[in-house]
Every structure is written in structure tokens, then in C-alpha cells.
Amino acid sequence: MSSNVPAELRYTKSHEWVKKNADGTVTVGITDHAQHALGDLVFAETPEAGRDLAAGEACAVVESVKAASDVYSPIAGQVVAGNASLAEAPEKINTDPYGEGWLFTLKPSSVAEVDALLDAGGYTTFAEESAE
Amino acid sequence: MPLQTPLYERHRALGARLVDFGGWDMPLQYGSQLEEHHAVRRDAGMFDVSHMRVVDLAGLRTREFLQALLANDVARLAVPGKALYSCMLNERGGVIDDLIVYLRGPTAYRLVVNAGTAEKDLAWISAQALRFEVEVTARRDLAMIAVQGPNARARVAELLTPADAAIALGLPVFSGAALAARGSASFIARTGYTGEDGFEIILGAGEVVALWDRLIDRGVRPCGLGARDTLRLEAGMNLYGNDMDETTTPLESGLAWTVALDSPRDFIGRAALLEQRAAGVPRRLIGLLLEDKGVLRAHQKVIASSGEGETTSGTYAPTLERSIALARVPAAVIEPLVAEVRGKRLAVRIVKPPFVRHGRALIAL
Numbered sequence: 003m004s005s006n007v008p009a010e011l012r013y014t015k016s017h018e019w020v021k022k023n024a025d026g027t028v029t030v031g032i033t034d035h036a037q038h039a040l041g042d043l044v045f046a047e048t049p050e051a052g053r054d055l056a057a058g059e060a061c062a063v064v065e066s067v068k069a070a071s072d073v074y075s076p077i078a079g080q081v082v083a084g085n086a087s088l089a090e091a092p093e094k095i096n097t098d099p100y101g102e103g104w105l106f107t108l109k110p111s112s113v114a115e116v117d118a119l120l121d122a123g124g125y126t127t128f129a130e131e132s133a134e
Numbered sequence: 135m136p137l138q139t140p141l142y143e144r145h146r147a148l149g150a151r152l153v154d155f156g157g158w159d160m161p162l163q164y165g166s167q168l169e170e171h172h173a174v175r176r177d178a179g180m181f182d183v184s185h186m187r188v189v190d191l192a193g194l195r196t197r198e199f200l201q202a203l204l205a206n207d208v209a210r211l212a213v214p215g216k217a218l219y220s221c222m223l224n225e226r227g228g229v230i231d232d233l234i235v236y237l238r239g240p241t242a243y244r245l246v247v248n249a250g251t252a253e254k255d256l257a258w259i260s261a262q263a264l265r266f267e268v269e270v271t272a273r274r275d276l277a278m279i280a281v282q283g284p285n286a287r288a289r290v291a292e293l294l295t296p297a298d299a300a301i302a303l304g305l306p307v308f309s310g311a312a313l314a315a316r317g318s319a320s321f322i323a324r325t326g327y328t329g330e331d332g333f334e335i336i337l338g339a340g341e342v343v344a345l346w347d348r349l350i351d352r353g354v355r356p357c358g359l360g361a362r363d364t365l366r367l368e369a370g371m372n373l374y375g376n377d378m379d380e381t382t383t384p385l386e387s388g389l390a391w392t393v394a395l396d397s398p399r400d401f402i403g404r405a406a407l408l409e410q411r412a413a414g415v416p417r418r419l420i421g422l423l424l425e426d427k428g429v430l431r432a433h434q435k436v437i438a439s440s441g442e443g444e445t446t447s448g449t450y451a452p453t454l455e456r457s458i459a460l461a462r463v464p465a466a467v468i469e470p471l472v473a474e475v476r477g478k479r480l481a482v483r484i485v486k487p488p489f490v491r492h493g494r495a496l497i498a499l
Contacts (some may be wrong), residue, residue, distance in 0.1 A: 041360070042168040044450040045429050045457075063476065065429045067167045067450050068360060070476065089427065 005035040005129070008100055012116055013125035014076045019100060020116055023107070027082050028116060031104040032064060032073060035129045037096050040066040046092045048084025048106050055079055055108065057115065062105050064095060077115040079108035139184035140277045140339040141346055148356055156250030158185040161358040170361035171452045174328050175493045178286040179357040180349055184277035185249035188336060189259065192269045196241045199266035202401050203259065204235065205384060207394035211237040215309045217325055219392055221384045222255070223403025227410060228380035229387065231255050232372065234325060236310055244321065246278070246334075248374050262402070276319060277342035281354060282332035282365075284493065287324070289352045290333050293345065298322075302333065310334075316341065327362065329369025329491045367458060368451050370421060370487025376432055377419060377446040377460050383410055386462065388419035388487070415465055419446065421487040422459040422473065423497060426480040430459035435474040436482065438467045445473065453490045456499060460487070 007013070012020045017036035021029045037043065045065040055061050055075040062073035062084075084106045088094060095103035110116060120128060136159040145152060150161035161182065163170060173179040191199070200208040206220035214237050222230045231251040236244045247255045252272075260270045281290050291299040295315045302322050305311060310323025321336040337345060350356065363373070370388075372378055378387035385393070385407060395407055410416075422445070424430050430448030443463030451458045459473070459482070472479040485497040 041163065042166055044168075044452075045427065047428075065450070067171075067364060067452070068162075070429065070431065 005033070005038060006100070007033070007035075007122045007126050007129075009122045011100070012076070012119035012121060014074070014119060015128055016074045017129075018073060018076050020076045020119060022113070022116060026113075027107045027109050028077070028079070029104050029107050030076060031099055032095065033125070033129075034099045037099045037103070040064065040069070040071060042067050043092045043095045046085075046088040046095060046105065048086075048088060049081045051081050051083050053081045055081060064092070064105075073105060075108065076119055077108065078111040082107040082109055137185070139182055140342050141182045141184060144343060144346055145182065150356075150358060153359070155359055156185060156248070156252075158249055160185060161356070163358040163360045164356050167358070167360040167364070168452050170355060170357035171364050173355040174283045174330055174357060174361065174365055175453055175490075176284065177355070178281060178283035178289050178332075178353070179355045179361070180282070180286075180346070181280045181357050181362055182346070183280050183334070184339075184342065186278060187247050187249065187252035187255070188273040188276045188278070189245040189247060189256065190271045190273055191243040191245065191263075192241070192271070193267050194241060195266040196243050196268050199263060199268045200235060200243060201399050202266070203262055205393045205401055205403060205407075207397060207399060208235060208237070208243070210394075211235070213237070214239055215305070215311050217308045217310060217323055221378075221389060221392060222258070223384070223401070223407075224380060225402060225406065227383040227385075227403040227406030229374070229378045229382060229384060230258055230380060232374050232378070232389075236321070236323065238312075238321075250375060273319070275339055276336050277339045278334060278336045279342060279346060279349070280326055280328075280332065280334045281349060282326045282328040282330045284331060286330070286332035286354070289349065289354050290322075290335070292352060293348050327369070327371055328365040329371070329488060330365075331492070364449050364452055367447050367449050367460070368453055368488070368490035370489055372419075372460070373447055382462070383407055383415075385410055385415045386417045386419065388460070417443070417462050418465050419460055419462050420467075421485045421489060421497075422461050422471070422482040423485045423489075423499070424457035424459070424473065424480060424482055428457060428475050428478075428480055430457045430473055430475065430482070434459075436461045436463055436471060437474065437479070438463070438469070438471045440464060440467050443467065451489060453493070454495055454497075454499060458485075458489050
């Protein structure tokens with residue numbers, strides 16, 4: 003199974019992606035591989051603005067018809083916003099996982115944490131190995 | 135080594151995600167589970183249900199045997215072809231399995247039992263059959279497809295001989311008949327597990343693949359166990375192993391309507407049910423609608439001021455675009471009720487299943 007792994011993003015082994023924004027914040031979502039494995043998403047709960055997150059902390063939930071899955075913060079930081087539009091349209095995570103299906107934005111404690119995450123090649127290799 | 139149905143290679147070729155179900159490698163979904171669900175509600179979908187076990191009964195005392203074996207009364211099967219839903223109970227009134235029984239001739243009956251319980255069922259049925267001199271034959275040579283949805287019957291009829299099409303389209307709800315062109319073991323019945331109209335078709339294992347392919351050519355969408363589960367739960371139908379098992383009676387499982395308890399007929403488990411009814415049935419199975427955002431799942435705690443219970447099945451209901459559940463609660467439970475969902479207490483409302491029938495919501499949202 004091939005999935006879309008944009009070269010400009012960073013990734014975690016728990017299948018989140020991280021994008022650095024021009025204003026110093028980062029945007030977080032789940033990967034194309036993850037949305038495909040979960041199936042049709044029917045509910046998403048995103049973290050409240052202002053919440054302080056540790057790296058690896060469970061902070062959002064995505065639920066498909068089949069099951070609920072936690073989403074973990076890839077890095078430490080403070081939540082700037084959750085994607086409110088997902089409350090009415092969680093299927094955006096399926097149709098546009100790297101765009102309109104974003105989950106939340108963070109003000110990172112340290113930008114260096116982002117650079118330490120997997121790059122596209124590293125994530126692709128990891129996802130392929132774990133799929134076997 | 136998981137068991138495979140005659141359609142296994144078709145599932146693989148269609149790109150299905152396969153999962154173990156009752157020891158069988160079965161398709162969970164082919165593509166979008168939601169689209170498969172909607173295909174059945176709006177048009178026509180089909181399921182490989184060849185993992186379910188067909189069991190034929192023969193002998194002079196089959197009726198007497200089934201009147202002892204089953205909680206529902208096969209005397210209700212007045213004409214050949216009629217179907218009856220029933221629980222098969224142990225002496226304690228616990229549900230060994232739920233099944234469909236068809237009358238196929240003056241003394242010939244056919245049972246269709248669940249895949250995961252098939253071996254246990256066969257051992258039990260065979261043991262009970264001895265004293266009635268009933269011959270029990272597990273038909274591993276047969277396969278089954280369920281074609282369901284508002285357009286399902288028409289799509290199937292197009293593929294039958296004119297004579298068989300006339301028979302099939304003439305079937306009343308919950309009745310079946312053999313297909314003349316397919317031999318005496320074949321069977322087509324106007325039954326299902328989705329809350330939609332449709333057929334369940336039993337054919338020789340060698341014939342079922344060709345029928346499947348022709349149904350695909352006619353636009354019938356293959357659907358997996360995922361859609362089957364959301365469809366049956368919307369239809370308010372119990373799933374064995376989730377909503378009832380050997381530790382629960384039909385009276386505690388929303389299935390009192392399937393138990394012929396007031397006739398003098400003695401059946402296995404009757405004494406226990408009479409005793410439970412006299413003492414007061416302690417728990418009941420109810421339907422729940424989630425008032426808040428989120429998704430109910432099985433085994434979540436349900437809390438009222440008068441006591442606690444547990445969801446037995448829960449899902450997102452695609453037709454309703456809301457979450458629903460079945461839950462076993464103390465008999466006296468009253469609203470307000472909350473469900474404990476991932477550490478949060480969410481408001482739920484008691485509603486009477488079925489939630490959906492024939493494409494339409496039957497509950498106020």
C-alpha cells in the first residue's frame with residue numbers, strides 16, 4: 003500500500019505529522035497512512051487552546067466507525083488552536099490529512115525538537131516496516 | 135490456520151482488509167465502511183456469510199425435537215419455507231446461540247447458526263438429537279451470500295431463471311424456497327441482518343463464486359463485516375457474544391418476544407426462565423442514543439442514580455449520524471443516564487430499538 007508522505011513535513015512513529023509555520027508555530031495532524039488504517043473517521047476531539055503539552059502526551063482523539071485512537075503531541079509546547087471544523091466534518095481527516103484535516107497548532111517549547119523527528123524518508127521506511 | 139470461504143480469493147482480489155472472525159478469514163471492509171453501509175440502506179450490497187453453518191435435520195420426530203431444543207416454537211412454522219428466529223438455551227436459560235430455523239418439508243428443517251459457535255452448537259444439537267432419532271447434518275458443502283437493500287431482490291431476480299425469479303419475488307417476508315435450477319439443497323430466503331429487504335441465498339460451494347461475480351456485474355456492492363455490524367445495530371438486532379451469551383437469558387437480552395414461554399411445551403431452559411420471570415428479571419437490554427458528541431463502544435459503563443450497567447454493543451450509526459448502543463442495565467433503571475466514554479460522562483437517552491428500518495430513522499433524534 004502506498005501512501006502520501008510529503009517531503010517538507012516531519013513525522014512520529016505514532017503516525018502524526020508536524021509542519022513548521024512561518025509564525026513560529028507548528029501544525030499537527032495524522033498521516034495519510036494513519037487515516038487509511040483507521041478507516042472512515044466519524045469523530046475528532048482536539049485539545050483546548052492554552053493547554054500545555056509534553057512530548058508524547060495523549061492530547062486528541064480520532065474515532066473511526068471501528069475504533070477510537072489517541073493522538074500524541076509530537077513535541078512539547080502550548081496549544082494555540084484546535085481545528086474546530088472537525089467537529090462537524092471529521093471526514094476531512096480522511097480526505098485531506100495534511101491540509102483541512104489538521105488537528106491542532108502548537109507554540110513549541112523548542113524548535114529543535116521538531117528537527118529531531120523523522121523526516122519523510124525515515125517515516126516511509128518505518129511505516130513500511132511496521133506494515134509487514 | 136484460519137478457515138476460508140469459497141469467496142476468499144475474491145475478497146483478496148477486491149482488496150479487502152481481512153480479519154479473523156470466529157476462526158474464519160473474513161473481509162472487514164473492501165473500501166469505505168460508510169459507503170458500504172449506505173449502499174445497503176440506499177441500493178444493494180452483499181455479504182459473504184459462508185462462515186455461518188447450515189445444519190439440516192431429518193427424521194420423523196424433527197418437530198418434537200426442535201420444540202424441545204429451541205425457546206421459540208417451531209409450531210409457528212405453518213407452511214414449508216417459513217422461517218423462525220430463536221434462541222437455543224442451556225438448562226440455566228443461558229443462550230448457547232441464536233439461529234434461524236426454516237421448515238423445508240413436512241419433517242425437514244434447516245438451521246443457520248453462527249460461525250463462532252458452530253462447533254459448540256453442533257455438539258449440543260447432536261447430543262440432544264439422539265433421543266429423538268433425528269439425523270443432524272452439518273452442510274460444509276454449502277455457502278451463503280446475503281444480498282440486502284431496497285434494490286437487492288430485483289438485482290438477484292434478474293440472475294435467476296424465470297421460474298425461480300417468480301418464486302423468489304413471490305416470497306413473503308421471512309420465508310424461503312429451494313431454487314429449482316440449483317438443486318434441492320439450494321435455498322433462497324427473504325431474510326437478513328440489516329433492517330433492509332433482501333435475500334439470503336444458500337448454494338453449493340462451487341456455485342457461489344459465479345453468483346457473486348454476476349451480482350458485482352449488476353452493481354451490487356460487496357460489503358464487509360464492519361458494515362454488517364453497523365447495519366445490524368441500527369436495525370436493533372443482537373449480536374451473539376456481544377449482546378447475549380451463555381450467562382444471560384433471552385429475557386435479559388431484549389429477546390422475550392422470541393420465547394414461547396406460556397405454552398405448555400417444555401423446552402430446554404424453560405424452567406429457568408419461568409423461575410427468573412417469577413422472581414423478577416433483574417436486568418434488561420435497552421437501546422441508547424448518545425446526546426453528546428462522541429462514539430459509544432461496547433463495554434462502557436452506563437450510570438443512573440438507580441444503578442449501573444454496561445454497553446454490550448456501540449457504534450457510530452451512519453444512517454443517523456449519531457452514536458447508538460445496546461446496554462444491559464438493572465431492570466428498574468430510569469433516566470437521566472450517562473455513559474462513561476474515555477473518562478468522560480456523556481448524556482445518553484433510552485430509545486426503543488430498532489433505531490433504523492428500511493432506510494429511515496425510527497427514533498427521534
